[in-house]
Amino acid sequence: MTEEPSGEDSRAAGDAPSPLPAVSDQSPASSLPAHLGKLADRAREYVDAASSANTRKAYGSDWRHFSGWCRRQGLEVFPPSPQVVGLYITACASGAATTDRKPNAVSTIERRLSALTWNYTQHGTPLDRSDRHIATVLAGIRNTHAAPPRQKEAVLPENVIAMLETLDRATLRGLRDRAMLLLGFAGGLRRSEIVGLDLHRDDTEDGRGWIEILDKGVVVTLRGKNGWGEIEIGRGSSDATCPVVALQTWLRLAKIGHGPLFRRVTGQGKDVGSDRLTDKQVARLVKRTALAAGVRADLTEGEREQKFAGHSLRAGLASSAEVDERYVQKQLRHASAEMTRRYQRRRDRFRVNLTKAAGL
Incomplete structure (x- = not known):
């Protein structure tokens, strides 16, 4: 059982560090002049806004994991020691850092290392990840334990159409789900972006963007890692598969005039709540x-369960849109073409046959 941290160890146990030296753990907030107190509070809010809630939650969990491991080994968390961190990631890779003795995946170890780097930086004591005790050990872990990436299956247009047919067009829940699938696919949206949309700008404090419905389509304004940006989602060739028509139908029948686009449907599918979906x-x-549409019926039920998730929509657009790659890259908001190609699951396979081109 993990011990509760003492008061002296509170900063090593996952407390959110402050960006200001004057309000760090070494220098309590009470030492600040009174007129700077509000600025310090605002600075903490900006620290929170610099990363997503899920990232902060994961980083806090990883920091507590590392702190607990250090206590059990009789090691100090501060100041940051590349040698200690190298031993820690070795323990994670070997299973010695977990209660069930199960080794962490390489991706988990890399995230834990990112969490330590972030937390140490916020405490004003940066960790040198390039130090040989960390960099060389991590390279060895990758070479020894790294497995090929497990990508979610892309759902292609014919799959989406079949998936839509499994939804009830006579219920609000079915209409909402149709709009979510079509908007997510046509926009190449992440699942958090789909549910983070509001009807208008500034409708809610937790919204990640809003929409504007025009004659030729929908303009989606989203907040991403690199700031705000716009995505254009054009109207489809048929009302039955048009994301704009599906969205308008849902908004009209659900009587949504303000706030989150996609919400819970209750009361046997007749009532629409006010809270956004997750x-x-x-x-x-x-x-x-x-699964209901029989996509990838060649696989077993268990294999199909693992194949599909929210990212299947995003990968589906990238894999099926027969346009210049730069347009797909822009829609998915990727910084590099290489990242976009990772999403194009099957689009470019064997398009160029070098075997025949070489004369065989």
């Missing part, structure tokens, strides 16, 4: 409809 509900929707 991103996990998008993943469940994609998985459920893909």
Whole structure:
């Protein structure tokens, strides 16, 4: 059982560090002049805004994991020691850092290392990740334990159409789910972006963007890692598969005039709540409809369960849009073409046959 941290160890146990030396753990907030107190509070809010809630939650958990491991080994968390961190990631890779003795995946170890780097930086004591005790050990872990990436299956247009047919057009829940699938696919949206949309700008404090419905389509304004940006989602060739028509139908019949676009439907599918859906509900929707539509029926039920999630929509657009790659890259908001190609699951396979081109 993990011990509760003492008061002296509180900063090593996952407390959110402050960006200001004057309000760090070494220098309590009470030492600040009174007129700077509000600025310090505002600075903490900006620290929170610099990363997503999920990232902060994961980093806090990883920091507590590292702090607990250090206590059990009789090691000091501060000042940062590349040698200690190298031993820690070795323990993670070997299973010695977990209660069930199960080794962490390489991706988990890399995230834990990122969490330590971030936390140490916020405490004003940067960790040198390039030090040989960390960099060389991490390279060895990657070479020894790294497995090929497990990508979610892309749902292609014919799959999406089949998935739509599994939804009830006569219920609000079915209309909402149709709009979510089509908007997510046509926009190449992440699941958190789908449920983070509001009807208008400044409708809610937790919204990640808003929409503007025009004659030729929908303009989606989103807040991403690099600031705000716009995505254009054009109207489809048929009302039955048009994301704009599906969205307008849902908004009209659900009587949504303000706030989150996609919400819970209650009361036997007749009432629409005020709270937005969670991103996990998008993943469940994609998985459920893909299975019901018989997508990848060549696989076993268990294999199909693992194949589909929210990212299947995003990968589906990248894999099926027969346009210049730069347009796909822009829609997915990727910084590099290489990242976009990772999403194009099957689009470019064997398009160029070097075997024949070489004369064989």
